[in-house]
Amino acid sequence: MTQFSRLKNNQGFTLVEVMISILALTMLSGFILQMFLLASQVNQKAQDTSYVTTNAINAIEVFKNTKSPFDIENDSIIKGALIERKDDELFITTLYDHSWHVVPVTANDIKAGEIPDEAKFQIDIHISVDTESSVNPNTINLNYSSGLQAAGDAALTGRVFKMEVTGYRLQVDSTKSYLASLDASHYFVY
Numbered sequence: 001m002t003q004f005s006r007l008k009n010n011q012g013f014t015l016v017e018v019m020i021s022i023l024a025l026t027m028l029s030g031f032i033l034q035m036f037l038l039a040s041q042v043n044q045k046a047q048d049t050s051y052v053t054t055n056a057i058n059a060i061e062v063f064k065n066t067k068s069p070f071d072i073e074n075d076s077i078i079k080g081a082l083i084e085r086k087d088d089e090l091f092i093t094t095l096y097d098h099s100w101h102v103v104p105v106t107a108n109d110i111k112a113g114e115i116p117d118e119a120k121f122q123i124d125i126h127i128s129v130d131t132e133s134s135v136n137p138n139t140i141n142l143n144y145s146s147g148l149q150a151a152g153d154a155a156l157t158g159r160v161f162k163m164e165v166t167g168y169r170l171q172v173d174s175t176k177s178y179l180a181s182l183d184a185s186h187y188f189v190y
Contacts, residue, residue, distance in 0.1 A: 045169075048121065049179045051100050052167030055123055056182040059165050064186045069127050069161040080104040090127040095119035095170075115170060122168045122176060130162035130185045160187050 063072050070090055080102035081094040093110060095103040096119065103119045115122075164183040168176035 048169055052123060052180045056165035056167065059125055060163055060182060060184045063163045069188050082107055082110055088129045092125035094123045096121040120170055122170055124166045126164045127161055130160040160185055
C-alpha cells in the first residue's frame, strides 16, 4: 500500500517546468530549421555552380575544337546569346532561366540594364589574344591530315587565344553574385 499512497501524493510538473521545457524545445526546433534552410541554400548554390562549370567546360571544348577562335560565334552552344566583337576580342553574354534554358537578350536590353525577369543566371565568355601565354608554337603537335604543317616547321604561324568563362546568379535587384569561372588557352594556326 505504501506504493499506492506515494503515487497519490505525486503532484506532477509545475507550470514553470512545463514552460521551460516548451521554450527549450522551441529553441532546439528553431536551430534545426535554420540548419535545414542553410543546407538547402548550400545545395542550391552547389548545383548552380555545377551547371555553370558544365556550361563553361562545354564552351571551352567547343573553343578548342574550332579552326579559328571566332568560329564559336556560329556554334549552337551560344544560340540566343549577345555577341560583341571588337578587333581580336569576342564578348559573349548568355542569360539562362531557373531551368538553364537560354533567355534571348539584345544589346539594348543589356545597355539599358533591362534584364528579362525570367533570367536567373548569366554566363560571360571573353575570348582575346593571350599575351602572357607560355605556349611555344614549335612544341605543338599538329595532325598532318588537317593540311597543317608539322611542329617545328618554319612556316607555322598563329596566335594563342585565351577564353575566360564566368558564371553569375542574377539577383532580384539586378546585381550578380559570382558562382564560378574557368579559363583556357589554345594555339590557333592560320
